[in-house]
Amino acid sequence: MRRSLLVLAIAAIPGLAAAAGLPSSIGAVTVYQDRAVVTRSATSELAAGEHELVLENLPASLQENSLQVSAKSTGQASLLDVKVRDAYQAESANARVRQLEDQLRKLESQQAELDDQAAVLDNQRELVLMMQRGATEPAKDGTRLTLEELKAIQTLSADTLGKTLAALRKVAEQKEALEREQAVLQNQLGTVRNQLNRRTKTVTLRVNLARAGKVDLAVSYAVGGARWTPAYDARLRPADRNVDLGYFGVIRQNTGEDWTNVKLTLSTARPALGGGAPALRPWVIDVAAPPPPPVAMAAPAPAITGEVSAKRSRPAPLARVTADEMVAQPEPEAIEVATAQVQNEATSASFQIKNPATLLSDNTAQRVAIATAKLPATLQYQSTPALREAAFLTALASNNTEFPFLAGPLNTFLDDAFVASSAMKSVMPGEKIELALGADEGISIKRQLVNRFTESTGFSGSGKRVTYEYKITVKNNKATKEQVTFKDRLPVSRNEKIVVKLLSPADRDIKREEDGKLVWDWEMEPGKSRETVLKFSVDYPGDIDVSGL
Structure with a gap:
C-alpha cells in the first residue's frame, strides 16, 4: 500500500x-x-x-x-x-435571537400586568385614606359619628389598608424579579446579536x-489571543539548606476556540522579533529649523470611558473519597508534579507538557508545571539599614537543570509558610541564581545617628567641616551561624572643593563599591551581637553653600 x-x-x-x-x-x-x-x-x-x-x-x-x-x-x-x-x-444565531426576543416580550407583558395591579392597589389605598379623612369631618347638618362608629371605620380601614400595602409590596417584589430576568435576557441577546456579525x-x-x-x-x-508567562514558587528548606524551585507556565487564551485534551507545548521563541537584527539608519544632523509660530490649541475631546469585566477562574473540583477507600489508608505522600520535557533548539527552547491540557477560550489563567528542581543554596542575610532596619534572607544557588528560567514573578515560602512575592531574572542553565526570600526577624539590625557637628577649619576659620557618626548594631537571634551582609554609603562629591573623608571603619574591614557604597560582610555566631561605627567628614570652603548635607 x-x-x-x-x-x-x-x-x-x-x-x-x-x-x-x-x-x-x-x-x-x-x-x-x-x-x-x-x-x-x-x-x-x-x-x-x-x-x-x-x-x-x-x-x-x-x-x-x-x-x-x-x-x-x-x-x-x-x-x-x-x-x-x-x-x-448569522444563520445559527438568528433562531436564538428570535427565542430571546419572544421571552423578553412575555416578560414585558407580565410587567404590564403587574403595573395594572399596582395602579388598582394604589387606588384602593387612596380610597381608604379618603374614608378615614371623611369619618373625622362633621356632616353638612353638623352631626358627627359616634365613638363606636369611628372605631368600626378605623378597624375596617386598617384591615383593608394593611392588605393593600401587603399586596403592593408583593407586586414590587415580582416586578423586581422580572427586571432581573429581563436584564439577564438583554445581556444574552446582546451577546447573540454580536455573534450575528x-x-x-x-x-x-x-x-x-x-x-x-x-x-x-x-x-x-x-x-x-494566546500567550504564556513564566511563574515560580521557591520553597526554602532551612534544615538541609536547599531550595525547592517550582517552574510554571501561566497560559491565557481567547482565540475563539477551546482547546480540549490537547498536547501542549510552551516555546520560548519570540516570532514577533523577526528573523534577524534590525538595520541601522543614518543618523542625520543639520542646522535646526526655526520653530513654527504658535497655534491656538483646540478644546480637548471628551474622555471615553468603558467597563472591563473579568472572569473568575473556576476552582478545580475536589476529589471524593468513598467509605471503602477510608479503611486502612497508607500514610499520605507528597504529590508528584507532572513536569515538562525540555527540547533545546538553536535559538529557543520548547517545554512539552506531559499530560493533556484543556484551556477554554475565556482568557482564564491556567498554570501548568514545567519543571521542579532541588537547588543546593548558600544562605545570606542582606540589609540596607539606612533605608530599612530589616535583614532579608537571600539564597544563592545555580541553575543545575537544563531548563532556561525566564524572568517572571516569584512566590517564596519558608517551609510551608508564605513569606514574600518578588521577581526572578532570566537565568540560563549553569548560571547563578539569587532568590529573595523576604525579611527575617531572626536577624536584627539597628542604625543610630550618634553625632553630627559642624566646625570651622583653616588658620582663619575660613573653611567648614561637617562630621557624621553612626552606630550600626547587628544581632543574630538564631541558633545557627549566619552570614550577614549590609551596606551603607558615603556622600559623593561632584566638586573638587568638597572633600569627603572616611574616618571609621578602616578600609580593611569593608569593601568599597562605586558611588560611595560600603559593604560589610560578617559571619555571625548564634546569639551574638556585633557593632561598627560609620564616621566620615565633609570639608568645604566657608564661602560656598553645599547641597545634600
Missing part, C-alpha cells in the same frame, strides 16, 4: 467552498509569548476522483500566511490547492485520489 506525505505552506487564496464541513479536532497546541500554533486533524474515507474537504468555524484571528497542511492517504492522493475565506455565524475562517482543501482510500489531514495555523 503506497502512502504519500504532502506538505504545503500556502497563503490565502480567495474562493468559495461548496462541500459539507469535515469534522476536525485540535490535537496539539504550541503556545508562544504572543500567539499560538494550533494543529487540527481530520480523517475521511473518499472515493476515487476529485474532492473538496472543508474545515469550518476556524478562528477569525487565523494568520493565513502561517497555514500549513500535511496529508497522508492510502488512495494515492494529490493535494491540488487550499483556499481560505471569511464566514459569518462574528467572523470565522473556512479552509477548503481540494484533493484528487487515484483510487478510493482514507485521507488523514493535519492542518496547523497561528492565531493571536
Whole structure:
C-alpha cells in the first residue's frame, strides 16, 4: 500500500467552498509569548476522483500566511490547492435571537400586568385614606359619628389598608424579579446579536485520489489571543539548606476556540522579533529649523470611558473519597508534579507538557508545571539599614537543570509558610541564581545617628567641616551561624572643593563599591551581637553653600 506525505505552506487564496464541513479536532497546541500554533486533524474515507474537504468555524484571528497542511492517504492522493475565506455565524444565531426576543416580550407583558395591579392597589389605598379623612369631618347638618362608629371605620380601614400595602409590596417584589430576568435576557441577546456579525475562517482543501482510500489531514495555523508567562514558587528548606524551585507556565487564551485534551507545548521563541537584527539608519544632523509660530490649541475631546469585566477562574473540583477507600489508608505522600520535557533548539527552547491540557477560550489563567528542581543554596542575610532596619534572607544557588528560567514573578515560602512575592531574572542553565526570600526577624539590625557637628577649619576659620557618626548594631537571634551582609554609603562629591573623608571603619574591614557604597560582610555566631561605627567628614570652603548635607 503506497502512502504519500504532502506538505504545503500556502497563503490565502480567495474562493468559495461548496462541500459539507469535515469534522476536525485540535490535537496539539504550541503556545508562544504572543500567539499560538494550533494543529487540527481530520480523517475521511473518499472515493476515487476529485474532492473538496472543508474545515469550518476556524478562528477569525487565523494568520493565513502561517497555514500549513500535511496529508497522508492510502488512495494515492494529490493535494491540488487550499483556499481560505471569511464566514459569518448569522444563520445559527438568528433562531436564538428570535427565542430571546419572544421571552423578553412575555416578560414585558407580565410587567404590564403587574403595573395594572399596582395602579388598582394604589387606588384602593387612596380610597381608604379618603374614608378615614371623611369619618373625622362633621356632616353638612353638623352631626358627627359616634365613638363606636369611628372605631368600626378605623378597624375596617386598617384591615383593608394593611392588605393593600401587603399586596403592593408583593407586586414590587415580582416586578423586581422580572427586571432581573429581563436584564439577564438583554445581556444574552446582546451577546447573540454580536455573534450575528462574528467572523470565522473556512479552509477548503481540494484533493484528487487515484483510487478510493482514507485521507488523514493535519492542518496547523497561528492565531493571536494566546500567550504564556513564566511563574515560580521557591520553597526554602532551612534544615538541609536547599531550595525547592517550582517552574510554571501561566497560559491565557481567547482565540475563539477551546482547546480540549490537547498536547501542549510552551516555546520560548519570540516570532514577533523577526528573523534577524534590525538595520541601522543614518543618523542625520543639520542646522535646526526655526520653530513654527504658535497655534491656538483646540478644546480637548471628551474622555471615553468603558467597563472591563473579568472572569473568575473556576476552582478545580475536589476529589471524593468513598467509605471503602477510608479503611486502612497508607500514610499520605507528597504529590508528584507532572513536569515538562525540555527540547533545546538553536535559538529557543520548547517545554512539552506531559499530560493533556484543556484551556477554554475565556482568557482564564491556567498554570501548568514545567519543571521542579532541588537547588543546593548558600544562605545570606542582606540589609540596607539606612533605608530599612530589616535583614532579608537571600539564597544563592545555580541553575543545575537544563531548563532556561525566564524572568517572571516569584512566590517564596519558608517551609510551608508564605513569606514574600518578588521577581526572578532570566537565568540560563549553569548560571547563578539569587532568590529573595523576604525579611527575617531572626536577624536584627539597628542604625543610630550618634553625632553630627559642624566646625570651622583653616588658620582663619575660613573653611567648614561637617562630621557624621553612626552606630550600626547587628544581632543574630538564631541558633545557627549566619552570614550577614549590609551596606551603607558615603556622600559623593561632584566638586573638587568638597572633600569627603572616611574616618571609621578602616578600609580593611569593608569593601568599597562605586558611588560611595560600603559593604560589610560578617559571619555571625548564634546569639551574638556585633557593632561598627560609620564616621566620615565633609570639608568645604566657608564661602560656598553645599547641597545634600
